[in-house]
Amino acid sequence: MFCTPVYARPQQNLSYPTTETTLDNGLKVIIREDHRSPMVMAQIWYAVGSSDEPDNLSGISHALEHMMFKGTSKVPNDEFTRLSRLYGGSVNAATFTNYTNYYQLYQKDYLALALELEADRMSNLFFKKQDFETEMKVVMEEWRQRIDDNPRALAFERFKWIAYPTSHYRQPVIGYMKNLKALNLEHLKKWYKDWYTPNNAILVIVGDVEATATLELVKRYFSSIPAQKTPQRNDVLEVTNLGYRRLEVELPVQVPNLYLAWNVLSLATAANPQDAYTLVIIKNILDSGITSRLQNNLVREQKFATSVSVSYDPYNRGDSLFSISALPANDVSLQDIENAILNELEQLKSTPVSTDEINRVITRYVADLIYSQDDIAGQARIIGTLEINGLSHRILDQLPKHYAAITPENIQRVANTYFNRDNNSSMYILPEQEK
Structure with a gap:
């Protein structure tokens, strides 16, 4: 049993x-x-x-x-x-x-x-x-x-x-x-x-x-090294919902490549920090092992792609990107794999994620976060990353609590807020044509 x-x-x-x-x-x-x-x-x-x-x-x-x-x-x-x-x-x-x-x-x-x-x-x-x-x-x-x-x-x-x-x-x-x-x-x-x-x-x-x-x-x-005034740092905030942008390039690649990106906020720039924590969990719902949605649905079951990768940096001084890259399977067009990915995002918008799936993803993510602090190099890296980006290292102690507070409603709201066409950029990398 x-x-x-x-x-x-x-x-x-x-x-x-x-x-x-x-x-x-x-x-x-x-x-x-x-x-x-x-x-x-x-x-x-x-x-x-x-x-x-x-x-x-x-x-x-x-x-x-x-x-x-x-x-x-x-x-x-x-x-x-x-x-x-x-x-x-x-x-x-x-x-x-x-x-x-x-x-x-x-x-x-x-x-x-x-x-x-x-x-x-x-x-x-x-x-x-x-x-x-x-x-x-x-x-x-x-x-x-x-x-x-x-x-x-x-x-x-x-x-x-x-x-x-x-x-x-x-x-x-x-x-x-x-x-x-x-x-x-x-x-x-x-x-x-x-x-x-x-x-x-x-x-x-x-x-x-x-x-x-x-x-x-x-x-x-x-102590004896004197302080001095530094120049003003450049702006790293981004305009959201600027309109859909598309780039197509031909390069010496063997198979086509797809890149998708949405302009999103980071923990440092979000008015509601829970948006950033929720985007982390959405990233892991989509891509955190073979049972995650994009890996399971697009790579294993539908065989639309040979690989899919999702990235998002919540600990950024400025605004961030939520990006997805994919390599299509044989005889699958870039448009087809793009539509399949967009459909997965639409599911997040329209259908609440089950509490069990959220809990499973959060448990795995927090465990990985804790394991990453198991050596002194990992601890120093996350402390430095947070502090240099204008965040306090003290939030480390609070991260499990913030992730544990994420609900299906949070995920739907954040998905509907950021994953829209006016906030999206895409790039098609195509094999270079023989001259």
């Missing part, structure tokens, strides 16, 4: 002992104690990314990220990376639309080293022409590999110009080749001087540390 599982609304708590402080120079410091292993993760997040760049300097934030590893007068050349390896550390960085972040992972005994290195390059970066020329070649090669040699990525960069008609989110993180070629060392020096300042940064430390002693270490290395 088989029993149907009953899915209760999750009530887990995601909290660890966490201390938040802002130094006199404006540096926000968040320290989370996690004593399960003798490791510590130190991440610094600067509130500047590709969406802050003027059109003629596209890609400069990412280029500066590369230069941040090329040394200071105190730690010259490649000594930063060599020291981290010498003491068993791991270092890296990433640039996105809203931020640039850097991390160092060490055994806890070397936290002071990590902080000293990070504070040093916050204010003492040494710009050498030779390093700049070398790193720009690396950046340009990244552009060729990520964009120019990847038809789907190239198409998506074009798609963002209709999906984000007014927001600076349409700009590619890695920039455009014409702008990369025009960048010079003085551009990077000014970008560094304008944005890399303690009052424009958040330091997140997670691991086997004691908060009071760790804060004293932070003050020792960072």
Whole structure:
């Protein structure tokens, strides 16, 4: 005899002992104690990314990220990376639309080293022409590999110009080749001087540390760095219901590709934050494993598509996109798969989702959210992501409660609010015709 599982609304708590402080120079410091292993993760997040760049300097934030590893007068050349390896550390960085972040992972005994290195390059970066020329070649090669040699990525960069008609989110993180070629060392020096300042940064430390002693270490290395005024950030709000937009491109792909996107709000921009939480659950109803609606209905049963993917970022500084991409099965047109996807969205608008389905999706999603915080890197990442986008890390403790409050009525209301034709952009990627 088989029993149907009953899915209760999750009530887990995601909290660890966490201390938040802002130094006199404006540096926000968040320290989370996690004593399960003798490791510590130190991440610094600067509130500047590709969406802050003027059109003629596209890609400069990412280029500066590369230069941040090329040394200071105190730690010259490649000594930063060599020291981290010498003491068993791991270092890296990433640039996105809203931020640039850097991390160092060490055994806890070397936290002071990590902080000293990070504070040093916050204010003492040494710009050498030779390093700049070398790193720009690396950046340009990244552009060729990520964009120019990847038809789907190239198409998506074009798609963002209709999906984000007014927001600076349409700009590619890695920039455009014409702008990369025009960048010079003085551009990077000014970008560094304008944005890399303690009052424009958040330091997140997670691991086997004691908060009071760790804060004293932070003050020792960072307190003497002066604050300075930063430029005004670009607007990242988007016009909704602007009208249907369609793009069709021919590229060297083997099979056609479909992209659909709707302009939606994020947790930071929604007047009713529950809209953002509900969009997360709608995303997971549609695409969160083989039993989710699009996977089950369009891929497994109807065989309209070979793959379908849904994405939505609720933790964004500005407005966001709710996007769906699909690869049609053989002899299925892009119009057919688009109609099938739109029909699934219409079902969300017209027919209430059962409480059991909602509970099942929420239970799985919250469990994944909790598991993602199981290591110190995951904890630091979500804390930094929330804080740098204008949200408090404290909402982490409340996320299960917010998701548990979602009802069938919430889903119908949000689906009807956002998933309409005037709020939609679509792109057809077609195999290039033989010349």
